[in-house]
Amino acid sequence: MLAQFVLFDGFDPLDVIAPFEVFSAAGLFSGQVACELVSAEGPREVPSALAAISLTATARLDPDRADLVVVPGAAGRTQPPDEDDPNADRPETVPDILGRALGTDLPGLLGKALAAPGTTVATVCGGSLVLSMAGLIEGRRATTHHQGLDVLGMGGVEVIRARVVDDGDLVTGGGVTSGLDLGLHLVEREVGPRIAHAVETLFEHERRGVAWRDHGPAPKTV
Template sequence: MHVEILLYDGFDELDAVGPYEVFETAGAFGADCGARLVTLEPSESVTASHGLRVGVDGTFYAGGAVDGGDSPPVLLVPGGGWSDPSRPGAGMEAERGAVPDAVAEHAERGGVVAGVCTGGMLLAHAGVLDGRPAVTHASALDDLRAMDAAVQDARFVDDGDVLTAGGVTSGLDLALHLVERECGRDVAERVAEEIEYDRETGPVEN
């Protein structure tokens, strides 16, 4: 499993870096698993919501396989900065439209998409949560309901080709769940032990 974590100015640091560490640790333990930090346009770095400047590995190509692989990667979209669209963050990206467009294109080509925190709102703006079970940060649940998602009371939701997680730290639970789903429970439990995280293992599944 390869995961592309799509960054934009104003993303929440832990939404992206937490899952990145989970996926890379799984790969270090021998699983077929890894991640890249990517942007839609070429960039050397992105500034996150708390001011952390993060280096970028490359650009994202919707629906395309990575490094000669046979299948498209998982696309993971972090959240951050939803409530004020005048400032860099998920709210601004929803209005710009480029990130939702990339999510929609990736999903149309058969790729798995995942949203952490208010990254789920960018999935909603892409149309991939219409009528489907989902969750996002508590502050945006009413907005998610207004976009026709079936909001769940859960840390994270697995609906097959679309996954969502609640606020910030729940991205760790989603990432560990994906590792278990694609690479096996033993790997996921070993990663959780390595990062000393007491994971939540009970998603909503349809």
């Protein structure tokens, strides 16, 4: 199983590192998982939204090779600074960062990944907004950071208020730390519960909440 983790300028580091470590550990325990950091442009140093942190993409995002593609969100301001704000030179807004990513080859490559049989696309935090803003997941079920749920719904997405939402070949996580839970859910689903349990034990992390899936009876209104 090849898991590719997408980098773009201004990505949130924890959105990438948390699930990357989960799948790396799953590879050590199973021998069945390989991980790559990738970008739409190919091998390059990719700056995160935190000035002191960058990661190196070692390959180009390749939907024909990847079994799993993980898309992070961005880190930055949620609102533009006031004109009189003395700290107006602080980081860009999240919409600015995501909008710039949409101006690259990333949307086309993610569209191919979503269309590829047997390939799962997963997102952490604002990664689902990248897909929604690109018009790739209209009518699908997904979640994102709580500050972006309204924006996600405006893109024609059926918003599910859950920490992890499993919609088949689209699996989305909520806020930043949900990357651990999303990673463990996918390891359990794709590699097996024994491997997922071993990773969970190694990390001393107990998953929060139930991963939402469209299975079973609908709950009654109470």
